Amino acid sequence: MSCSCDTHTTALMPYSDALSLLLDTALPITEAESISLAQALDRVLAENITSSINVPPADNSGMDGYAFRNEDTKHFASLVIQDTVFAGDHLSTPVKEGHCVRIMTGAHVPEDVDTVVMQERTRVEDGRLFIDGECKTGDNIRKAGEDISKGDVILKKGRKLTPSDLGLISSVGINQVKVIRKLKVAVISTGDELKPAGTALEPGQIYESNGIVISSLLKRMNIDVIEFGIIPDIPEEIERAFIQANQQADVVISSGGVSVGDADYVKPLLQKLGHIDFWKVAIKPGKPFAFGKLSESYFIGLPGNPVSATVTFDVLAKPFLQKLSGMHASPTLSIPATTASTFRKRPGRMDFQRAxxxxxxxxxxxVSPTGNQGSGILTSVSLANGYVVIPAEQGSISEGETVHFTPLSTALRESD
Incomplete structure (x- = not known):
């Protein structure tokens, strides 16, 4: 008798439980270093950034135009142009009654004026300014502290610094920041069948791809990568690599060897060198995902199939690494969309279908699926810009139904 659902799911840990256990286990590193702003892109702040000044530091003009006391326009048909103020200048003489100054965008507004009119609303004759229409007091003046006030916390500990963040920090006069040190992650690929790209294949062999994908994802996360390359299915060599990786890294990530085949040596080795918290998750792709601890490092075992390795890294390993690095992760987006074609699925495991x-x-x-969703079809990830996340109990979804779409993480997406 045939069955329309995934089998052997009773011993599998639900995705939400696996993710919660990963995040609960991750103890953020606390070691920090001070670096220059020029080195700080994508680093994680180790402390709050507080401004010691107002931004802008003084009232300044938001337009090229003329600055004056608005009250004077009620008593004078025109104003005498007394002086010109450029950005970076400071007018030391008071603006006389019935007078104004020519002013440029960003220039300091003299203390005894309160309004700026844009030049397009003015005409000048014989050194006198005529204004078209009425102005409101305070027009076109950026007030001191309008953006940032002295004492404001402008960025909080745990933020991953963006280009605009660096500009914000520089705008308050700070050129050094204290950041969490970079995570160190060792990457190991296991399997006799694996060969590096650029070499000849023998019968039964395939080119290794997981290592380059995982290393690249880690580098995009600004993590220091220790690449161990391909380790054959020889228990002694795998153990030697794991011992070295454990001594050098905060996290050891391997791909392959965590399933139930005769040559899957990673799981028993981990039991020897450390312990396993879980190693089966009720998701597709990626059921054989392992997590545990070595003596000096955390361990993450990714499945050997390339799509399974990539997806489980994105939806399980990445949030764990973000928390470990001291970073506050952003909430995952869930966008409702209509299916343009059928998404095929059997009930049993939560499915991250590439779309x-x-x-x-x-x-x-x-939203449309990216073709064949097999765990070895890496093009399904390369063509995708996100996932349709289908609950474990859900079956196939027909064309025209509403689903929830989750964008790929920035580490996986094409750069702008």
């Missing part, structure tokens, strides 16, 4: 979200002519959002 493409696009906007139709009428502005609605539609």
């Amino acid at each position: 493409v979200l696009h906007q139709t002519v009428d502005g609605s959002l539609q």
Whole structure:
């Protein structure tokens, strides 16, 4: 008798439980270092950044135009142009009654004026300014502290610094920041069948791809990678690599060897050198995902199939690494969209189906699978811009139904 559901799911840990255990286990590293802003992109702040100044530090003009006391426009038909103030200048003489100054965008507004009119609303005749229409007091003046006030916390500990963050820090006069040291992650690929790209294949062999994918994802996360390359299915060599990796890294990530085959040596080795917290998760792709601890490092065992390795890294390992690095992760987006075709699935495991979200002519959002969803079809990830996450108990989804789309993490997406 045939069955329409995934089998052997009773011993599998639900995805939410696995993710919670990973995050609960991760103890953020606390070692920090002070570096220059030029080195700080994508680093994680080790302390809050507090401004010691107002930004802007003084009132300044938001327009090229003329600065004056608005009250004077009620008593004078025109104003005498007394002086010109450029950005970086400071007018030391008071602006006389019935007078104004020519002022440039960003220039310091003299203390005894309160309004700026844009030059397009003015005309000048014989050194006198005529204003078209009325102005409101305070027009076109950026007030001191309008963006940032002295004493404000502008960025909080745990933030991963973006280019605009660096500009914000520089705008308050800070050129050094204290950041969490980079994580060190060792990457190991296991399997007699694996050969590096650029070499000849023998019968039964395949080119290794997991190592380059995982190392690249880690580098995009600004993590220091220790690459061990391909280790054959020889228990002594695998053990030697694990011992060295454990001594050098905060986290050891391997791919392959955590399933139930005769040559899957990683699981028993981990039991010898440390302990396993779990090694089966009720997700597809990626059921044989292992997590545990060595004597000096955490261990993550990714499945050997390339799609399974990539997806489990993205949805399980990445959040763990982010917390370990001291970073505050952003909430995962879930975007409702309409299916443009059928998503095939059997009930049993939560499914992260690789998909493409696009906007139709009428502005609605539609999502389509990226073809064959097999765990060895790496093109399904390369073509995707996200996942349709289908609950464990759900079966196939027909065209025209509403689903939830989750964008790929920035580490996996194509760079702009």
